[in-house]
Amino acid sequence: KNEVEQSPQNLTAQEGEFITINCSYSVGISALHWLQQHPGGGIVSLFMLSSGKKKHGRLIATINIQEKHSSLHITASHPRDSAVYICAVRSTGNQFYFGTGTSLTVIP
């Protein structure tokens, strides 16, 4: 069983839709990261969370430490949001565990 589970694995949305990607983890963490990977491989760190909620533009990330769950929301999705979104956690032992990623395609 993976320490980090993401869902869904693949997601197709129409432009303008509200999108949610979920992440559950089983280890004690010091931080959770949401990453965005575009074709060609470049990875961008979107958020680092240890509690609560963060917002940046159309992106919102939340985390519930008690439930060991985080969500990434994209409001008013756009084709340029098409990418692979990866949830990664930094355990309290300073090890990193990656989710398998969610491949998002936003259709105009």
Next chain:
Amino acid sequence: AAGVIQSPRHLIKEKRETATLKCYPIPRHDTVYWYQQGPGQDPQFLISFYEKMQSDKGSIPDRFSAQQFSDYHSELNMSSLELGDSALYFCASSSWDRGSGYTFGSGTRLTVV
């Protein structure tokens, strides 16, 4: 703002050759992580350094070694290269004491022919 710098961006080597990848972290970041991402695969953690000491070790082959220098830059040395070593190698840095997020470099794409 300064980002994590990796060099070279692209590298082509022949089998059994040696390659050295370099990573320059964000200023004041004391921790460096190396990841390997094969085609169509998830990133795999290789090794990390904190304050010039190895802090964690992942799935790094024995043919690979790495170190962090006094200026906090890190080098990943890869010897006896195999075709399967072709991948994108990412470096990330963070500040352990400040609990900051970590920032990835844009990666070095290594192709072994």
